[in-house]
Amino acid sequence: VQLVQSGAEVKKPGASVKVSCRASGYNFNRYAVHWVRQAPGQRLEWMGWINAAYGDPKYSKNFQDRVTITTDTSATTVYMELSSLRSEDTAVYYCARNYDILTGDFDHWGQGTLVTVSS
């Protein structure tokens, strides 16, 4: 099982960023993919999730106006786009796999993508 994320990004305030998470080594359609971020020296913060097979994303209230999670089953890739970036969005963004949404356990994680927001 592997979740491979796209590379680091540097963005200006107000811009958008789109991070990809390419999955391999398992049946992509049978799992959900979540996004979790971690600001420097801070705790893990859950952003939302998507059913990899048919979509229907769900978002944390903290991000629901700015985040869009999509899935491309042909590419076994999930994307997370965050808009209206501000300095507080500087963080490492992780994707993670989950089988049962109500257990909320993430058994495999991507390597993380550092997004830096700076003018």
Next chain:
Amino acid sequence: QSVLTQPPSASGTPGQRVTISCSGSSSNIGSKTVNWYQQLPGTAPKLLIYNDNQRPSGVPDRFSGSKSGTSASLAISGLQSEDEADYYCGAWDDSLKGVVFGGGTMLTVL
């Protein structure tokens, strides 16, 4: 402010047993399973305990989890220097309709 509450730090000497607590509410720990993650510096979190007390393949049996009511605990016995890391608890929250995490506990092996 985290929905789940953990002590910010814990410590122990090699060979000791250390426990880390995680306190929540009826909408998360009280009704849903608890998971624990270990995060070494500069790396992604790793699932350590799932479903309150189950260990994924490859996790040493020195690590154990327990839960009672709206609180959970992670115990590490036979502490080793490589256990020095940040530990996070997490669970689904029925009220928030999302996953919540604790603030993390930094474990120092003295």
